Amino acid sequence: MGKFWSLLFLMVPVLGVASFVVAPWYKHWLPHDISQNGHVIDHLFYFILWLTGAVFVVTEVALFLFLWRYDSKGTHNPVRYTHGSHSLEIVWTIIPSAVLLFIAIYQMNAWAASKIDNPAAGPDGIFGTADDMPATLEVTGRQFEWRLRYPVPEEIRKKALQREGDAESSEDPIKDLYVVNELHLPVNEGILIDLKSADVLHSFFLPNVRVKQDAVPGMKIPVWFRTTEIGKYDLVCAELCGWGHYKMKGRLTVESREDFNKWLEQKYREQEATQDSQLADSKAKGDSE
Amino acid sequence: MTSKHGSHAHDDGRAAGGHAHAGSFLTTYVFSKDHKVIGIQFLFSTLLWFLVGGLLALGIRWQVAWPWAEMPVIGKMLFSGEGGQISPEFYTILFTMHATVMIFFVIIPILAGAFGNFLIPLMIGAEDMAFPTLNMLSYWFMWPAFIAMGSSFFVEGGAAKSGWTSYPPLTLTDLNGQTLWLIGLTFVGVSSMMGSINYMTTIIQMRAPGMTMFRLPMTIWAMFITAVLQAFALPVLTAAGFMQLGDRLLGTGFFIAEGWTANNAAMASGGGQPLLWQHLFWFYSHPAVYIMILPAMGMVSDMISCFSRKPLFGYKPMVYSIAGIAGFGFIVWGHHMFVSGMNPALGMAFMVSTMMIALPSAIKTFNWLGTVWGGNIRFTTPMLFALSFVSMFIIGGLSGIFMAATPVDIFIHDTYFIVAHFHYVLFAGTAMGVWGAIYFWYPKMFGRMMNEFWGHVHFFFTFIFLNGTFFTMHILGVVGFPRRLADPYHYDTFRHLQPLNEFMTWCAIGMVAVQIIFALNFILSMFFGPRAGRNPWHANGLEWQAPSPPGHGNFDFQPIVYRGPYEYGSPEVDTDYYPQTQPPPEKKPGLAAHPHGEPAVAH
Numbered sequence: 001m002g003k004f005w006s007l008l009f010l011m012v013p014v015l016g017v018a019s020f021v022v023a024p025w026y027k028h029w030l031p032h033d034i035s036q037n038g039h040v041i042d043h044l045f046y047f048i049l050w051l052t053g054a055v056f057v058v059t060e061v062a063l064f065l066f067l068w069r070y071d072s073k074g075t076h077n078p079v080r081y082t083h084g085s086h087s088l089e090i091v092w093t094i095i096p097s098a099v100l101l102f103i104a105i106y107q108m109n110a111w112a113a114s115k116i117d118n119p120a121a122g123p124d125g126i127f128g129t130a131d132d133m134p135a136t137l138e139v140t141g142r143q144f145e146w147r148l149r150y151p152v153p154e155e156i157r158k159k160a161l162q163r164e165g166d167a168e169s170s171e172d173p174i175k176d177l178y179v180v181n182e183l184h185l186p187v188n189e190g191i192l193i194d195l196k197s198a199d200v201l202h203s204f205f206l207p208n209v210r211v212k213q214d215a216v217p218g219m220k221i222p223v224w225f226r227t228t229e230i231g232k233y234d235l236v237c238a239e240l241c242g243w244g245h246y247k248m249k250g251r252l253t254v255e256s257r258e259d260f261n262k263w264l265e266q267k268y269r270e271q272e273a274t275q276d277s278q279l280a281d282s283k284a285k286g287d288s289e
Numbered sequence: 290m291t292s293k294h295g296s297h298a299h300d301d302g303r304a305a306g307g308h309a310h311a312g313s314f315l316t317t318y319v320f321s322k323d324h325k326v327i328g329i330q331f332l333f334s335t336l337l338w339f340l341v342g343g344l345l346a347l348g349i350r351w352q353v354a355w356p357w358a359e360m361p362v363i364g365k366m367l368f369s370g371e372g373g374q375i376s377p378e379f380y381t382i383l384f385t386m387h388a389t390v391m392i393f394f395v396i397i398p399i400l401a402g403a404f405g406n407f408l409i410p411l412m413i414g415a416e417d418m419a420f421p422t423l424n425m426l427s428y429w430f431m432w433p434a435f436i437a438m439g440s441s442f443f444v445e446g447g448a449a450k451s452g453w454t455s456y457p458p459l460t461l462t463d464l465n466g467q468t469l470w471l472i473g474l475t476f477v478g479v480s481s482m483m484g485s486i487n488y489m490t491t492i493i494q495m496r497a498p499g500m501t502m503f504r505l506p507m508t509i510w511a512m513f514i515t516a517v518l519q520a521f522a523l524p525v526l527t528a529a530g531f532m533q534l535g536d537r538l539l540g541t542g543f544f545i546a547e548g549w550t551a552n553n554a555a556m557a558s559g560g561g562q563p564l565l566w567q568h569l570f571w572f573y574s575h576p577a578v579y580i581m582i583l584p585a586m587g588m589v590s591d592m593i594s595c596f597s598r599k600p601l602f603g604y605k606p607m608v609y610s611i612a613g614i615a616g617f618g619f620i621v622w623g624h625h626m627f628v629s630g631m632n633p634a635l636g637m638a639f640m641v642s643t644m645m646i647a648l649p650s651a652i653k654t655f656n657w658l659g660t661v662w663g664g665n666i667r668f669t670t671p672m673l674f675a676l677s678f679v680s681m682f683i684i685g686g687l688s689g690i691f692m693a694a695t696p697v698d699i700f701i702h703d704t705y706f707i708v709a710h711f712h713y714v715l716f717a718g719t720a721m722g723v724w725g726a727i728y729f730w731y732p733k734m735f736g737r738m739m740n741e742f743w744g745h746v747h748f749f750f751t752f753i754f755l756n757g758t759f760f761t762m763h764i765l766g767v768v769g770f771p772r773r774l775a776d777p778y779h780y781d782t783f784r785h786l787q788p789l790n791e792f793m794t795w796c797a798i799g800m801v802a803v804q805i806i807f808a809l810n811f812i813l814s815m816f817f818g819p820r821a822g823r824n825p826w827h828a829n830g831l832e833w834q835a836p837s838p839p840g841h842g843n844f845d846f847q848p849i850v851y852r853g854p855y856e857y858g859s860p861e862v863d864t865d866y867y868p869q870t871q872p873p874p875e876k877k878p879g880l881a882a883h884p885h886g887e888p889a890v891a892h
Contacts, residue, residue, distance in 0.1 A: 005668045012680050023764045031782055041696045048694055052687040059683050066661040079858035080663030084603035092655045097648050104644040110696035115633035200459040207769035207782050210700050216563055216630040218546025234780045238703045238771045240452050243378040246775040
């Protein structure tokens with residue numbers, strides 16, 4: 001039976017490697033990367049995958065070989081009466097620590113690019129201060145939706161109001177655009193988001209952009225990235241936020257600057273229209289009372 | 290094979306021991322101060338909770354494979370209001386309580402409570418623990434926790450549902466379930482604290498003559514260092530639990546940000562920080578991860594050496610690496626918080642310390658391989674479980690490096706990759722190690738052997754099904770499949786993963802089902818198993834020189850220790866084992882002093 005059990009343990013590296021080889025064929029793999037920085041993270045993932053994969057195969061196969069070879073039923077060689085080897089211990093202390101230290105140093109730039117080198121931070125580079133550059137938008141997690149607030153450039157605002165042809169009712173227009181769950185972004189542009197939470201913890205997760213950041217009540221956390229491909233993608237909440245956590249789903253639409261401006265204009269016009277009608281409603285109510 | 294060894298033992302191993310006291314049923318079996326009875330009480334309680342935790346896991350797997358599908362047979366009974374479906378709210382209760390039960394009622398108490406209690410005095414040659422009454426209390430303090438957590442399922446709003454990590458401010462929106470959770474946790478903490486003080490004192494003060502620190506078995510070293518970890522980390526969690534109770538009940542604002550509101554929650558003063566809880570929680574719960582693995586590592590080391598019939602490779606490096614894991618364990622908690630909003634520069638520091646904690650784990654793995662190499666391996670049930678611990682721990686250890694790499698963690702944080710990782714460490718590692726330990730020390734606990742054939746069958750199917758369930762989780766994680774989603778197929782990115790999830794759920798069902806074999810073997814062997822004798826495995830440890838089961842006071846002679854516990858295949862003697870109590874050959878006259886020190890005849 002010793003041979004049988006040895007082979008069972010051999011199945012671990014065989015099937016383990018096989019499942020990782022087969023998975024990409026069924027698209028059970030990293031989602032399509034549409035970001036400028038994502039390939040750095042993916043590269044690091046592959047680097048660690050190959051490295052750990054090699055260690056995995058070597059150690060598991062060694063375990064198999066030892067079990068196969070030293071099965072008490074098969075061989076009657078005397079046991080190697082040894083309490084260890086000082087030089088081996090040194091070898092397998094120094095080599096892994098060198099490798100681990102190398103991984104640690106190797107990844108630092110990627111981490112800095114994703115989380116530390118805030119494009120908005122001034123030349124003095126104080127973390128998280130977004131004073132030099134205005135954020136592209138503000139994202140606020142709220143049970144169970146994503147509230148987005150876009151600053152609308154003045155010319156787009158004017159355009160939207162002109163087409164409406166009724167400048168009078170907008171004496172004091174809201175300057176920002178408020179939308180829910182529909183995250184539209186211009187392609188190939190640096191995006192800076194102020195991430196907030198209105199109630200509990202949430203996590204802003206764009207699988208295709210390799211971005212994830214928790215939203216914390218009482219904090220404004222900067223998130224930055226640059227998308228490179230037009231398309232529609234998922235915006236996922238990745239931190240448990242209550243019973244409806246599973247349905248806190250947003251949609252990321254990456255589009256050309258032109259389309260983005262059009263969308264901004266149209267949405268802004270819609271917002272103004274509802275704003276006006278609400279205003280009119282309340283006015284009418286006020287008059288009738 | 291084991292029964293063969295058992296029948297050759299010198300006596301039937303049921304010697305009553307020199308210190309047997311007649312006591313009433315209540316003081317002997319219920320409010321017992323005997324470490325062995327307390328250990329077995331812990332073992333029975335935790336195994337029952339293991340069943341509860343496993344069934345909760347099946348509920349999770351059901352929902353992830355077939356969201357909103359009606360549960361067959363029991364669905365209508367449990368969720369009549371929901372048409373037999375799991376509601377999204379109940380789903381959050383399922384994974385919260387699965388983790389809570391498995392961590393606080395199964396893994397920690399089965400390692401420290403059951404095996405720590407049973408083995409420490411026996412393996413160091415002591416009559417009992419240093420503080421028997423404290424020991425008894427440490428078991429009975431678990432009961433308020435059992436009651437609080439168990440009853441929380443039936444209170445208004447249900448049991449705790451904010452994840453076992455209980456991150457505020459979500460927890461503050463929970464109703465009574467969360468309050469009961471915090472109260473339960475406090476009692477678990479007090480129980481563990483009493484245990485750890487007892488273990489430390491016992492191991493330092495009550496070792497038999499000749500049992501120096503570097504003659505201790507790895508099990509005892511691991512239990513000792515675990516106790517130290519617990520003693521220093523637990524107060525932080527207990528304090529944090531009280532702070533959260535204060536936020537819930539007394540209107541304090543430790544974890545509440547300025548101007549915070551949410552539904553159901555009372556307005557609070559604010560001015561606190563939600564991240565503070567995460568720091569305090571993980572300051573305990575990361576060391577707790579090692580509390581949940583180190584004792585299993587110790588027990589596995591003992592089993593592998595015994596069944597390889599060969600000394601443990603690199604005893605001192607093994608001890609130092611356990612100490613190293615414990616030391617590093619205190620400065621890596623931040624790796625749970627890389628994307629939490631914590632200062633990213635601090636994240637970098639935690640990344641480096643986390644990378645370095647992989648080192649002692651690697652050293653341990655190489656030494657286990659070194660122990661097996663050149664041995665004379667006996668594939669008994671405990672050995673198979675111990676070997677699978679090594680094989681599976683390699684996976685769990687290596688997958689940890691992905692998470693430690695901060696940029697990769699951005700993508701895989703809170704996905705199934707981390708779920709795969711900690712199940713490989715805690716289930717495929719610790720739980721398999723614990724099963725090995727049960728098969729290994731069962732004869733000492735109950736005086737009878739468990740059935741080897743059914744043990745092998747149990748191992749085979751558990752091993753297959755656990756890999757089917759958990760290895761595939763790595764693949765899900767690579768796609769970014771988030772954990773804790775009641776309906777992941779809501780997202781286009783994850784819709785094609787449903788067939789894989791169905792496969793995993795079938796494996797999980799199989800895994801729980803084969804535990805029936807274990808349960809029957811465990812219960813029936815108590816009455817019908819072959820008698821074990823003192824030393825059925827021909828092992829070296831002191832516990833194998835005591836009667837099986839040992840009477841009150843453990844040893845019927847004064848054990849004197851002459852060597853370390855791993856002298857298998859020693860050229861000094863003709864047998865392939867060399868018990869710690871057996872005097873060296875030239876001191877033969879001393880044998881008469883302890884009649885049971887003589888080795889059994891080798892085959």
